[in-house]
Amino acid sequence: MLVEVAYALPNKQTLLSFEVDNGTTLQQAIEISGILDTYPQIDLNKDKTGIFGKIAKLDAKLREKDRVEIYRPLIADPKKVRKERAAQGKQMRGGKKT
Numbered sequence: 001m002l003v004e005v006a007y008a009l010p011n012k013q014t015l016l017s018f019e020v021d022n023g024t025t026l027q028q029a030i031e032i033s034g035i036l037d038t039y040p041q042i043d044l045n046k047d048k049t050g051i052f053g054k055i056a057k058l059d060a061k062l063r064e065k066d067r068v069e070i071y072r073p074l075i076a077d078p079k080k081v082r083k084e085r086a087a088q089g090k091q092m093r094g095g096k097k098t
Contacts, residue, residue: 001064005033007042009072014038020062026051027058029068042070 001022006015016033024032026049036042048071050056062068 001062003029003062003065004067005030005035005070006067007035007039007070009039015067024062025058026056026060026062026068029062030058030070033068035070044070047071047073 001020001024002017003020003024004015004017006013008014014035016035018033020029020032027044030036030044030049036044044058048055049058050069050071051060051062051066053069
């Protein structure tokens with residue numbers, strides 16, 4: 001069956017498509033893809049993985065045309081960044097409410 005493995009850095013994205021046997025797990029697909037050789041910073045014990053944007057465990061069985069994704073740790077907390085932007089916007093408007 002056909003599956004894909006995806007990994008992205010800020011300046012480079014990799015998407016590999018290849019055939020695997022039925023019953024292949026997420027971890028097996030990552031190992032078969034060879035992406036761990038290309039990106040040695042990937043640590044499957046720490047980095048989260050998913051299938052089409054939904055977190056999935058390494059032992060999840062894949063289905064035809066699944067896209068396995070390897071997620072990098074966040075550099076900044078999105079909630080904190082949003083709050084900081086909102087605070088800056090209030091300062092720029094002088095804190096006036098309309």
